[in-house]
Amino acid sequence: xxxxxxxxxxxxxxxxxxxxxxxxxxxxxxxxxxxxxxxxxxxxxxxxxxxxxxxxxxxxxxxxxxxxxxxxxxxxxxxxxxxxxxxxxxxxxxxxxxxxxxxxxxxxxxxxxxxxxxxxxxxxxxxxxxxxxxxxxxxxxxxxxxxxxxxxxxxxxxxxxxxxxxxxxxxxxxxxxxxxxxxxxxxxxxxxxxxxxxx
Amino acid sequence: xxxxxxxxxxxxxxxxxxxxxxxxxxxxxxxxxxxxxxxxxxxxxxxxxxxxxxxxxxxxxxxxxxxxxxxxxxxxxxxxxxxxxxxxxxxxxxxxxxxxxxxxxxxxxxxxxxxxxxxxxxxxxxxxxxxxxxxxxxxxxxxxxxxxxxxxxxxxxxxxxxx
Numbered sequence: 001x002x003x004x005x006x007x008x009x010x011x012x013x014x015x016x017x018x019x020x021x022x023x024x025x026x027x028x029x030x031x032x033x034x035x036x037x038x039x040x041x042x043x044x045x046x047x048x049x050x051x052x053x054x055x056x057x058x059x060x061x062x063x064x065x066x067x068x069x070x071x072x073x074x075x076x077x078x079x080x081x082x083x084x085x086x087x088x089x090x091x092x093x094x095x096x097x098x099x100x101x102x103x104x105x106x107x108x109x110x111x112x113x114x115x116x117x118x119x120x121x122x123x124x125x126x127x128x129x130x131x132x133x134x135x136x137x138x139x140x141x142x143x144x145x146x147x148x149x150x151x152x153x154x155x156x157x158x159x160x161x162x163x164x165x166x167x168x169x170x171x172x173x174x175x176x177x178x179x180x181x182x183x184x185x186x187x188x189x190x191x192x193x194x195x196x197x198x199x
Numbered sequence: 200x201x202x203x204x205x206x207x208x209x210x211x212x213x214x215x216x217x218x219x220x221x222x223x224x225x226x227x228x229x230x231x232x233x234x235x236x237x238x239x240x241x242x243x244x245x246x247x248x249x250x251x252x253x254x255x256x257x258x259x260x261x262x263x264x265x266x267x268x269x270x271x272x273x274x275x276x277x278x279x280x281x282x283x284x285x286x287x288x289x290x291x292x293x294x295x296x297x298x299x300x301x302x303x304x305x306x307x308x309x310x311x312x313x314x315x316x317x318x319x320x321x322x323x324x325x326x327x328x329x330x331x332x333x334x335x336x337x338x339x340x341x342x343x344x345x346x347x348x349x350x351x352x353x354x355x356x357x358x359x360x361x362x
Contacts, residue, residue: 004322004325004326005318005321005322005325008296008307008308008309008310009307009308009310009329010304010305010306010307010308011305011308011329013333054318067319067322067323067326068323068326070323070326072322072326137326139326139330142330146326146329150304150306174303175213175303175305175336175337175340176209176210176303176340178337178340178341178344179209179344182341182344182345182348183344183348188209188344188347190208190212191212191347191352191353192208192211192212192215192250192279193250194353195353195356195357195360195362196250196251196277196362198250198251198277
């Protein structure tokens with residue numbers, strides 16, 4: 001279920017350098033970078049794009065987009081990945097059979113690479129990708145974007161696609177950003193050392 | 200903040216300040232910032248890390264951290280909070296979450312119950328309460344920075360800790 005409805009929340013907050021002109025622009029932008037399902041036979045192992053925040057299968061209508069002053073949508077990434085221990089028995093079996101069929105004692109590195117590609121393809125066809133969905137809420141009043149994740153991988157992926165989608169630059173917003181405005185010098189020296197007499 | 204070192208000590212200082220306030224008053228007035236009175240309480244867990252370079256760290260778990268003498272004693276010995284769980288109550292709304300000093304971040308926020316059955320209303324209320332929490336946290340942090348700038352800050356903290 002979407003984190004917009006249930007569960008604890010961890011966020012990363014961004015400020016884009018500009019706001020979209022209107023709803024139509026937002027919809028068109030999201031559609032341009034909408035999520036596309038990845039086919040197991042595809043050479044790509046990963047697909048990333050925007051989906052509706054409530055109906056994770058919808059990457060066309062974005063019917064839940066507007067929520068008061070917020071635009072809500074989500075980033076979906078489907079990824080096929082196999083650990084070396086998952087691949088190992090299939091790979092060793094394929095190499096063993098290849099050696100017998102071709103009467104080979106030694107298999108070249110190039111041939112091993114090709115066998116591995118075939119094994120990975122076969123595993124992809126027989127499995128489903130790992131899905132990651134991360135909700136996003138764009139506050140049109142404050143122009144702050146709330147990404148419901150603090151994972152560095154998700155943050156990097158999100159920043160990249162968001163900046164491309166809306167043709168903006170994102171600045172990360174942190175609590176400590178206000179130091180510059182509050183203090184005269186914009187810099188702080190540690191005070192804890194003074195309390196415990198440590199330099 | 201670009202300097203990681205600066206970010207780390209500001210986070211620790213802020214967590215210590217929050218602990219201090221939760222022990223002393225528990226109630227803070229953010230009236231000047233239009234947020235009224237808020238109640239803060241460090242609960243369930245506090246991680247303490249030594250600033251003396253001896254590598255000491257400990258995790259203390261209790262329903263009411265502020266009441267424990269062992270926490271204050273440990274801080275007195277130069278072990279500062281690196282993580283706390285904080286409950287904030289404002290205007291009958293209640294948030295419970297974790298703050299880490301480094302990286303200086305709020306996470307795992309449990310939002311006030313909405314009591315709504317309609318999904319649209321529920322989403323709106325959850326988003327509203329998130330932005331309200333952001334305002335409160337920013338106001339708390341700014342209050343801390345302003346207090347920290349006062350010349351009496353270090354002495355007041357020493358008095359609180361009994362140093």
